[in-house]
Amino acid sequence: MKELLANDKNAASRAEACCSSSQVTMGGSAPQPLSIPMAQTQEDDTPCCGPKPGPPSSPFEKPGYRMWHFVSGFAETPVGAIPRIATTLKATDFAGTFRARLGICRDRYRVAPGLYSAGDPGAESPVLVTANYKLSFDSLRRELNSIDAWILVLDTRGVNVWCAAGKKTFSTEELIRQVNGVGLNRLVSHRELILPQLGAPGISAQAVKKGCGFKVIWGPIRASDLKTFLRNGRKAEGKMRQLTFSIAERILLIPVELSLIVKPSMIILLAVFFLSGIGPHIFSFSAAWFRGLNGAAAYILGVLAGAVVAPILLPWLPRRQFYIKGIWTGLVVGFIGVLSLGNDIGRLEFLALVLVSTAVSSYAAMNFTGATPFTSPSGVEKEMRQGIPIQIIAVAVATIAWVAAPFVN
Amino acid sequence: MQEFRYLENVTTLKLDEERCTGCGMCETVCPHTVFKVEKSKAYFADRDACIECGACTANCPVEAISVTPGVGCAAYIIQTWIKGRNAAVACC
Numbered sequence: 001m002k003e004l005l006a007n008d009k010n011a012a013s014r015a016e017a018c019c020s021s022s023q024v025t026m027g028g029s030a031p032q033p034l035s036i037p038m039a040q041t042q043e044d045d046t047p048c049c050g051p052k053p054g055p056p057s058s059p060f061e062k063p064g065y066r067m068w069h070f071v072s073g074f075a076e077t078p079v080g081a082i083p084r085i086a087t088t089l090k091a092t093d094f095a096g097t098f099r100a101r102l103g104i105c106r107d108r109y110r111v112a113p114g115l116y117s118a119g120d121p122g123a124e125s126p127v128l129v130t131a132n133y134k135l136s137f138d139s140l141r142r143e144l145n146s147i148d149a150w151i152l153v154l155d156t157r158g159v160n161v162w163c164a165a166g167k168k169t170f171s172t173e174e175l176i177r178q179v180n181g182v183g184l185n186r187l188v189s190h191r192e193l194i195l196p197q198l199g200a201p202g203i204s205a206q207a208v209k210k211g212c213g214f215k216v217i218w219g220p221i222r223a224s225d226l227k228t229f230l231r232n233g234r235k236a237e238g239k240m241r242q243l244t245f246s247i248a249e250r251i252l253l254i255p256v257e258l259s260l261i262v263k264p265s266m267i268i269l270l271a272v273f274f275l276s277g278i279g280p281h282i283f284s285f286s287a288a289w290f291r292g293l294n295g296a297a298a299y300i301l302g303v304l305a306g307a308v309v310a311p312i313l314l315p316w317l318p319r320r321q322f323y324i325k326g327i328w329t330g331l332v333v334g335f336i337g338v339l340s341l342g343n344d345i346g347r348l349e350f351l352a353l354v355l356v357s358t359a360v361s362s363y364a365a366m367n368f369t370g371a372t373p374f375t376s377p378s379g380v381e382k383e384m385r386q387g388i389p390i391q392i393i394a395v396a397v398a399t400i401a402w403v404a405a406p407f408v409n
Numbered sequence: 410m411q412e413f414r415y416l417e418n419v420t421t422l423k424l425d426e427e428r429c430t431g432c433g434m435c436e437t438v439c440p441h442t443v444f445k446v447e448k449s450k451a452y453f454a455d456r457d458a459c460i461e462c463g464a465c466t467a468n469c470p471v472e473a474i475s476v477t478p479g480v481g482c483a484a485y486i487i488q489t490w491i492k493g494r495n496a497a498v499a500c501c
């Protein structure tokens with residue numbers, strides 16, 4: 001059995017970072033040299049209490065660290081023991097993906113930055129660079145079966161490559177820091193790094209070359225094209241270099257989009273219930289509740305129309321401006337939805353409710369621009385200058401109509 | 410990405426053809442095939458597809474390209490209105 005190396009740089013990669021913050025106990029001091037005795041196998045078969053004990057601890061376990069389930073072993077290298085990762089995903093990975101997609105603990109879903117290995121890499125093997133968002137890491141490693149490679153994970157604060165490049169955490173400086181930090185030049189004989197193309201906004205290839213001597217090779221956008229890329233002499237062309245935004249990709253973004261709306265919605269719904277109570281009797285709690293429910297329904301219909309229906313129907317909705325796409329879905333969903341609320345809704349109230357759905361949907365759809373890979377900030381700004389005034393007017397008219405309705409009837 | 414087109418004539422992207430050496434880096438890094446290189450010069454193949462991500466400017470070795478990079482996201486832009494461009498944090 002191997003003993004763990006002292007000062008192993010990648011010890012951190014075995015520490016599991018998860019939603020509960022209590023698990024990572026890195027301690028202040030450097031890891032001490034360890035020699036872990038093999039657990040003695042109990043020869044005598046008389047258990048004193050309960051069933052037989054489980055298997056002994058792995059020799060790679062260290063006090064204060066927790067081993068990731070995807071580490072299948074360690075490769076001895078000139079720069080220390082480097083974790084070897086499994087290239088198939090387990091149930092726990094899928095569960096984590098599922099949670100992250102729903103927006104639960106998404107910002108804590110990360111792996112430790114540093115060096116990993118896949119297969120049995122040597123001095124000639126390619127170095128693939130990625131972000132430390134666990135979904136980015138997983139989508140890379142699942143493509144690496146039968147590939148021998150080094151994987152350099154940058155500390156992007158648990159953000160995917162594209163967004164991290166925009167936020168400049170997937171950056172020239174971080175790349176140089178990691179390359180030097182892990183001692184990459186002592187590990188590989190070549191001087192090339194393969195980066196995902198979507199990292200390009202954050203990385204200057206010339207500056208990387210200057211900073212650490214490694215040449216950046218821009219790999220494909222999607223990890224699934226990586227094998228073809230490596231086979232084709234590291235050339236990515238055509239489709240491999242172009243973004244897509246399929247219906248499946250759009251649907252995957254919806255839950256996170258919704259989870260971001262939940263918080264502000266609470267305050268808005270409170271306001272809706274409050275406004276609904278105002279009437280000839282100054283304030284009526286029963287009106288606040290019963291009319292408020294209708295108001296809340298119109299608001300929620302608007303959210304669904306703008307953050308669910310509009311993204312799904314995106315390419316088929318008329319006009320390029322997202323706020324207009326949201327108006328269509330808000331109008332239709334709002335109209336049908338409010339009709340089905342029943343016929344004790346007056347004309348003025350009907351108008352108010354449909355306006356609310358439409359305005360909310362328009363805003364929510366406009367917000368979806370941030371999740372799409374084909375909108376430019378200049379374009380979004382331009383449409384916001386048109387869209388926001390329209391949304392504000394619609395909400396103002398709706399509020400007046402809603403508050404006035406009980407007085408008119 | 411041909412099925413998705415966004416607003417036309419809004420991008421801040423500029424190309425200085427004088428400076429361009431035709432290295433092809435912009436063509437490689439752009440995720441929307443905005444550039445093509447022919448006869449040692451880059452030209453716009455599809456300027457309106459530009460999303461102002463800044464990949465080309467960051468990687469052009471002779472600074473022939475300029476663009477105001479940012480994130481095409483409403484919450485981010487509202488921040489730039491309130492706090493100014495430098496204080497806003499990208500939101501995606």
Ligand code: SF4
Pocket residue numbers: 428429430431432433434435436444446450451468469470471472473474
């Ligand atoms: S990256 Fe710059 S120099 Fe190279 S082709 Fe593009 S514009 Fe020309």
Ligand code: SF4
Pocket residue numbers: 422438439440441442443444458459460461462463464465466476
């Ligand atoms: S800013 Fe981005 S999308 Fe626009 S041309 Fe440059 S690389 Fe292409």
